[in-house]
Amino acid sequence: MEFDNNIPIYMQVVENIKKEIVKGNIKLGDKLLSTRDMALEYKINPNTASRIYKELEQQKICFTKRGLGTFITEDKEMVKMLRDNMASKLLEVFLQGMEDLGYTKEELINIIETKYKESDLND
Amino acid sequence: MEFDNNIPIYMQVVENIKKEIVKGNIKLGDKLLSTRDMALEYKINPNTASRIYKELEQQKICFTKRGLGTFITEDKEMVKMLRDNMASKLLEVFLQGMEDLGYTKEELINIIETKYKESDLND
Amino acid sequence: MEFDNNIPIYMQVVENIKKEIVKGNIKLGDKLLSTRDMALEYKINPNTASRIYKELEQQKICFTKRGLGTFITEDKEMVKMLRDNMASKLLEVFLQGMEDLGYTKEELINIIETKYKESDLND
Amino acid sequence: MEFDNNIPIYMQVVENIKKEIVKGNIKLGDKLLSTRDMALEYKINPNTASRIYKELEQQKICFTKRGLGTFITEDKEMVKMLRDNMASKLLEVFLQGMEDLGYTKEELINIIETKYKESDLND
DNA sequence: GTGGTCTAGACCACT
DNA sequence: GTGGTCTAGACCACC
Numbered sequence: 001m002e003f004d005n006n007i008p009i010y011m012q013v014v015e016n017i018k019k020e021i022v023k024g025n026i027k028l029g030d031k032l033l034s035t036r037d038m039a040l041e042y043k044i045n046p047n048t049a050s051r052i053y054k055e056l057e058q059q060k061i062c063f064t065k066r067g068l069g070t071f072i073t074e075d076k077e078m079v080k081m082l083r084d085n086m087a088s089k090l091l092e093v094f095l096q097g098m099e100d101l102g103y104t105k106e107e108l109i110n111i112i113e114t115k116y117k118e119s120d121l122n123d
Numbered sequence: 124m125e126f127d128n129n130i131p132i133y134m135q136v137v138e139n140i141k142k143e144i145v146k147g148n149i150k151l152g153d154k155l156l157s158t159r160d161m162a163l164e165y166k167i168n169p170n171t172a173s174r175i176y177k178e179l180e181q182q183k184i185c186f187t188k189r190g191l192g193t194f195i196t197e198d199k200e201m202v203k204m205l206r207d208n209m210a211s212k213l214l215e216v217f218l219q220g221m222e223d224l225g226y227t228k229e230e231l232i233n234i235i236e237t238k239y240k241e242s243d244l245n246d
Numbered sequence: 247m248e249f250d251n252n253i254p255i256y257m258q259v260v261e262n263i264k265k266e267i268v269k270g271n272i273k274l275g276d277k278l279l280s281t282r283d284m285a286l287e288y289k290i291n292p293n294t295a296s297r298i299y300k301e302l303e304q305q306k307i308c309f310t311k312r313g314l315g316t317f318i319t320e321d322k323e324m325v326k327m328l329r330d331n332m333a334s335k336l337l338e339v340f341l342q343g344m345e346d347l348g349y350t351k352e353e354l355i356n357i358i359e360t361k362y363k364e365s366d367l368n369d
Numbered sequence: 370m371e372f373d374n375n376i377p378i379y380m381q382v383v384e385n386i387k388k389e390i391v392k393g394n395i396k397l398g399d400k401l402l403s404t405r406d407m408a409l410e411y412k413i414n415p416n417t418a419s420r421i422y423k424e425l426e427q428q429k430i431c432f433t434k435r436g437l438g439t440f441i442t443e444d445k446e447m448v449k450m451l452r453d454n455m456a457s458k459l460l461e462v463f464l465q466g467m468e469d470l471g472y473t474k475e476e477l478i479n480i481i482e483t484k485y486k487e488s489d490l491n492d
Numbered sequence: 493g494t495g496g497t498c499t500a501g502a503c504c505a506c507t
Numbered sequence: 508g509t510g511g512t513c514t515a516g517a518c519c520a521c522c
Contacts, residue, residue, distance in 0.1 A: 269470070337484065346391075
């Protein structure tokens with residue numbers, strides 16, 4: 001995983017894990033890597049790894065069982081919420097940003113459709 | 124202007140000025156506020172204001188005439204480039220993010236159209 | 247290190263570091279002094295030291311690992327480029343300057359050879 | 370004339386005038402432009418123009434006759450001195466710089482000869 | 493410990 | 508008045 005130098009590493013990993021949950025690659029109740037293993041996996045400092053779990057716990061995405069490790073919450077609503085929240089945040093940033101640049105709705109839809117045609121050609 | 128505490132002030136102002144240029148509120152060749160005036164305007168330190176101009180200069184968006192002040196470049200291509208770059212960056216973040224969340228093209232277009240109908244109703 | 251009062255300190259240190267890299271005294275991947283240590287070393291303000299690293303980063307000569315320090319880039323081409331660029335800049339200033347003064351090629355070569363004989367005698 | 374933003378304009382013009390004297394385009398005893406005309410000629414501020422004369426006077430290159438204008442000194446030695454000083458300064462900066470970059474005498478002579486062959490081909 | 497940012501205040505050269 | 512540089516000292520997030 002490549003890190004953007006301007007965003008805290010732990011934040012980037014947190015977002016990455018949330019994405020994996022939404023995509024279903026990590027499932028409800030799954031045990032997460034130990035901080036040590038996560039540090040190896042992402043090539044980060046163990047302190048940073050433990051901060052990631054702290055953040056995930058705060059967001060009620062996982063919880064810790066003493067001596068057993070850290071697990072994804074069992075709450076089924078969570079995934080749905082996660083997906084919706086992340087998507088609407090993305091959407092808002094995008095639409096607001098484009099509006100700030102003076103793009104009209106028509107231009108905007110045009111751009112997205114063009115983009116899609118391009119990627120269709122590449123498929 | 125309100126600042127997001129997680130992003131450097133100078134970056135936020137830089138982005139703001141770039142938006143104003145793209146929107147046409149600031150025109151090619153325009154003189155920008157003096158660092159001191161900008162400091163007053165945005166309620167920041169003159170040093171921070173100075174940093175903003177340095178960043179804009181690096182991005183070839185403005186240039187300095189010694190003792191006279193800082194001016195928007197006269198290069199007509201610049202605005203076009205700026206608009207395109209900022210838009211494609213927004214687009215990329217958005218599309219990539221939605222794809223990462225597992226949204227298909229159809230879902231995505233659907234969401235945007237829904238969003239637009241909402242805002243049309245509010246107009 | 248003694249500073250020329252007419253050139254910004256940070257620029258002088260930047261050039262100095264670039265020279266050390268070209269000479270091989272600083273190697274690819276080397277960790278540079280921390281900003282605080284550099285400030286002590288050169289007897290400058292930590293802010294000024296920080297500016298030096300920022301400038302070097304812009305020139306793609308070094309990069310920062312968050313919380314770890316600043317390192318020389320690993321790019322092997324960089325040193326070659328650096329040496330070539332610095333040399334050709336020196337050469338250009340010199341040749342253009344001498345030409346402006348009305349020196350012909352023959353005079354110029356003559357001068358350099360004379361200079362070399364002098365220094366050979368001193369060796 | 371194009372100005373380098375990092376060097377005072379008046380210095381650049383002073384150097385330019387000195388070059389013109391060395392090249393013989395401006396002769397001993399010649400009357401220089403009035404500050405106003407010089408300001409127009411170089412598209413600079415009249416204050417800057419007057420500073421140029423101040424500097425040239427300090428360097429004993431010209432002198433002012435009240436009500437008549439500013440004139441190049443009649444001292445014949447001056448041109449010779451000027452040429453020698455400017456050339457040896459150029460030479461020193463060049464040789465020292467190349468030495469700092471680790472260029473040996475052989476490399477250096479090689480580079481200059483190569484450069485000359487190039488420009489010969491272009492002649 | 494590391495760099496990044498910001499404030500405050502000062503001095504300077506240039507126009 | 509204009510930007511450029513520097514010092515001093517502070518706070519912060521990150522590793």
